[in-house]
Amino acid sequence: MSWLDEINWNADGLVPAIAQDHRSGRxxxxxxxxxxxxxxxxxENRAIYWSRSxxxxxxxxxxxxxxxxxxxxxxxxxxxxxxxxxEQIGAIACHTGRESCFYRILNDGVWKTVEPVLKDxxxxxxxxxxxx
Amino acid sequence: MSWLDEINWNADGLVPAIAQDHRSGRxxxxxxxxxxxxxxxxxENRAIYWSRSxxxxxxxxxxxxxxxxxxxxxxxxxxxxxxxxxEQIGAIACHTGRESCFYRILNDGVWKTVEPVLKDxxxxxxxxxxxx
Numbered sequence: 001m002s003w004l005d006e007i008n009w010n011a012d013g014l015v016p017a018i019a020q021d022h023r024s025g026r027x028x029x030x031x032x033x034x035x036x037x038x039x040x041x042x043x044e045n046r047a048i049y050w051s052r053s054x055x056x057x058x059x060x061x062x063x064x065x066x067x068x069x070x071x072x073x074x075x076x077x078x079x080x081x082x083x084x085x086x087e088q089i090g091a092i093a094c095h096t097g098r099e100s101c102f103y104r105i106l107n108d109g110v111w112k113t114v115e116p117v118l119k120d121x122x123x124x125x126x127x128x129x130x131x132x
Numbered sequence: 133m134s135w136l137d138e139i140n141w142n143a144d145g146l147v148p149a150i151a152q153d154h155r156s157g158r159x160x161x162x163x164x165x166x167x168x169x170x171x172x173x174x175x176e177n178r179a180i181y182w183s184r185s186x187x188x189x190x191x192x193x194x195x196x197x198x199x200x201x202x203x204x205x206x207x208x209x210x211x212x213x214x215x216x217x218x219e220q221i222g223a224i225a226c227h228t229g230r231e232s233c234f235y236r237i238l239n240d241g242v243w244k245t246v247e248p249v250l251k252d253x254x255x256x257x258x259x260x261x262x263x264x
Contacts, residue, residue, distance in 0.1 A: 003241055016148050018159060025157025027150060030213040042238065075243055076233040077226055081162040083234045094209050101208040102215045106174065109135055111207055 004035055008080040012052075015082055019047055019093065022071040022085040028093035029101040031058070033082070045070050047084055064124045066090040090119075097121045136167055140212040144184075147214055151179055151225065154203040154217040160225035161233040163190070165214070177202050179216055196256045198222040222251075229253045 007015055014032045021028055031049040033041065037057055040048045047068035051058040061067030072085035094101040096117060103115035139147055146164045153160055163181040165173065169189055173180045179200035183190040193199030204217035226233040228249060235247035 003238060003243055006243060016162060018150055018162065020157075020159055025152075027152060027159065027215050030148060030150065030208065073238040074234040075236045075238070076162065077228050077230075077235070078233070081234075083159050096209050098209075101210070102206040102213075103209070104207040106135060106205040106207070111135055111138060 004039060006079055007035075007038070007075070007082075008078060009035065010080070014050060014052070015080060017047070017049060017082050017084055019068055019084045019086050019088075022087055026100055027102055028068075028086070028088055028099070031060075038082070041070055041084070042073060047086055061089060064090070064092075064095075066092050066124070068093070092118055092124070095121060095125070097124060136171060138211055139167075139170070139207070139214075140210060141167065142212070146182060146184070147212060149179070149181060150213065150215045151200055151218050151220075152215055154219055158232055159234055160200075160218070160220055160231070163192075170214070173202055173216070174205060179218055193221060196222070196224075196227075198224050198256070200225070224250055224256070227253060227257070229256060 009015055013034050016030060017033045018030050019028045032052055034050040037048045037050045047060045047070060049058040049060060067089045068086035070084055070086055074083040091099055093099060097119040098115050098117055103113055104111040105114050141147055145166050148162060149165045150162050151160045164184055166182040169180045169182045179192045179202060181190040181192060199221045200218035202216055202218055206215040223231055225231060229251040230247050230249055235245055236243040237246050
């Protein structure tokens with residue numbers, strides 16, 4: 001049996017994937033993977049997600065260069081979520097140009113942006129669309 | 133508008149919630165929240181999830197005592213995932229008696245358990261069932 005068969009894929013054949021910086025422990029983003037994208041992530045040693053909005057493989061960094069090198073893959077007790085310990089090339093995971101996608105903190109009932117844009121998104125994405 | 137209205141709940145009215153140790157940065161678990169459970173988590177300053185299997189609120193630690201005190205709540209760029217920075221009471225988040233639910237690492241095509249059981253699950257849960 002393949003290690004992929006041990007994963008409890010959801011009704012859409014997906015599993016939530018949490019990308020964490022392997023050094024700082026910072027949670028960079030959460031996206032989804034299907035069987036093919038997870039297999040390819042391990043094979044190519046980089047995060048490859050499944051884009052639900054575009055319905056296709058999303059090789060993180062394919063356009064931005066912000067590739068996530070895979071250092072370690074973890075599975076949880078229920079086998080329905082994975083953590084990817086990654087090295088974030090360019091130190092930017094978010095399409096807004098921030099290190100992490102989790103840049104808003106709840107503060108007195110308001111979501112407050114607490115992290116700087118490190119790079120103008122327009123200079124990250126030539127084509128100008130917001131997601132890779 | 134409430135901060136809750138800014139969240140992109142999925143078709144089932146849920147959002148994935150990632151619990152991370154506020155000191156070590158360790159990802160402890162991933163579960164789901166609905167509007168009520170997230171509102172209550174902030175109100176009571178502790179993680180309260182929505183148990184999809186049981187179809188009811190799951191006050192993390194209600195049986196085990198392994199409460200997760202909420203230190204910070206973060207929202208991602210797409211507003212469809214949250215990170216909870218928590219203090220894990222008892223230093224055990226997983227129902228298997230381990231610190232984190234992500235205790236298996238992919239190693240040469242095999243999921244390998246790399247973390248010790250800190251406490252016998254039977255002594256954690258009086259009723260003997262595997263989940264709170």
